[in-house]
Amino acid sequence: xxxxxxxxxxxxxxxxxxxxxxxxxxxxxxxxxxxxxxxxxxxxxxxxxxxxxxxxxxxxxxxxxxxxxxxxxxxxxxxxxxxxxxxxxxxxxxxxxxxxxxxxxxxxxxxxxxxxxxxxxxxxxxxxxxxxxxxxxxxxxxxxxxxxxxxxxxxxxxxxxxxxxxxxxxxxxxxxxxxxxxxxxxxxxxxxxxxxxxxxxxxxxxxxxxxxxxxxxxxxxxxxxxxxxxxxxxxxxxxxxxxxxxxxxxx
Numbered sequence: 252x253x254x255x256x257x258x259x260x261x262x263x264x265x266x267x268x269x270x271x272x273x274x275x276x277x278x279x280x281x282x283x284x285x286x287x288x289x290x291x292x293x294x295x296x297x298x299x300x301x302x303x304x305x306x307x308x309x310x311x312x313x314x315x316x317x318x319x320x321x322x323x324x325x326x327x328x329x330x331x332x333x334x335x336x337x338x339x340x341x342x343x344x345x346x347x348x349x350x351x352x353x354x355x356x357x358x359x360x361x362x363x364x365x366x367x368x369x370x371x372x373x374x375x376x377x378x379x380x381x382x383x384x385x386x387x388x389x390x391x392x393x394x395x396x397x398x399x400x401x402x403x404x405x406x407x408x409x410x411x412x413x414x415x416x417x418x419x420x421x422x423x424x425x426x427x428x429x430x431x432x433x434x435x436x437x438x439x440x441x442x443x444x445x446x447x448x449x450x451x452x453x454x455x456x457x458x459x460x461x462x463x464x465x466x467x468x469x470x471x472x473x474x475x476x477x478x479x480x481x482x483x484x485x486x487x488x489x490x491x492x493x494x495x496x497x498x499x500x501x502x
Contacts, residue, residue: 285460288453293360295459296431301378302354306347308382315387316500318380321369322388328501329492330391334398336441342391343437343490345428349385352457361457392492398439400479404472408480411473415465416481424484432459437491440482447478 283295319330322341326332330342341349355361356370368374375384420426424436435443450458451466451474469477485491 283460285456285458285463286453287456293456295457296351297360300354301358301381302350304378305350305354305381305385308379310382310386311379312383312387312390314380315383315385318375318384319387320501321375322384323498323501325365325369328498329394329496330388330498331394331397332439332442334396334439334441336398336439336443336445339442339446340394340397340438341388342492343393343486344389344434345426345431346385346389347428347431348426348433349388350381351431353381353385355457361455391498392496393437393486393490395491395494397437397482398441399482400440400444400475402479404476405480405483407473408476408478411469411477412480416477419459419461423486424481425486434486435481436484437486438482440478443478443481444474447474 285293285295287293323330325338326341327338330340332338332340352361353370356363356366357372363370372380375381419430419432420435421432424434424438426432426434446455447466449455450463451469453463466474
């Protein structure tokens with residue numbers, strides 16, 4: 252418990268202390284429907300269920316740390332994932348987004364065979380564990396050196412981003428916790444590229460249909476350029492860890 256206390260104190264010093272009292276629970280937009288690559292329809296945001304229950308629970312960061320030990324094998328103790336995009340950075344992500352993605356995987360609304368066995372209630376627990384581990388992950392400082400794209404046409408990528416992506420993901424890729432739009436700043440380029448292609452091809456059943464419509468006519472070059480630009484968007488300094496930072500909870 253001493254190690255946990257030290258780590259949580261260090262996170263608070265980074266301006267990431269918990270402040271859960273009175274947090275608003277984001278509202279679901281149940282009217283959006285995604286059509287996958289097989290022509291099947293999926294509701295982007297189902298009302299009720301585990302997601303809403305987890306959002307309403309008060310999280311326990313100490314227990315969240317214990318649950319995160321399962322996640323750390325792939326996402327790394329720091330939550331920084333891998334630069335090659337095998338696993339995404341999840342540190343600093345909006346808690347609402349983390350809860351949605353985790354519960355979507357658990358409920359079969361997002362196909363992720365690698366993560367699914369580790370996300371099951373039998374492995375990490377029920378709604379309270381979801382509430383706890385996502386709160387812990389959100390408080391982790393972000394990677395200062397995420398993987399970036401080739402840098403071949405950043406001007407074109409910037410124009411595409413401003414014309415197509417700002418409305419949802421924000422000017423600096425900060426996303427919107429209240430609408431379940433993810434923080435994409437600081438994310439690894441290769442992970443962004445893979446997920447983007449899956450969304451465009453209808454392989455992400457829980458993809459936002461608004462995004463699918465927005466990018467459906469993007470060329471391969473458009474895709475590379477805009478995600479190259481996104482990979483270089485930086486989070487606010489107060490959310491970023493020091494180079495070489497190691498999570499003291501797992502030392």
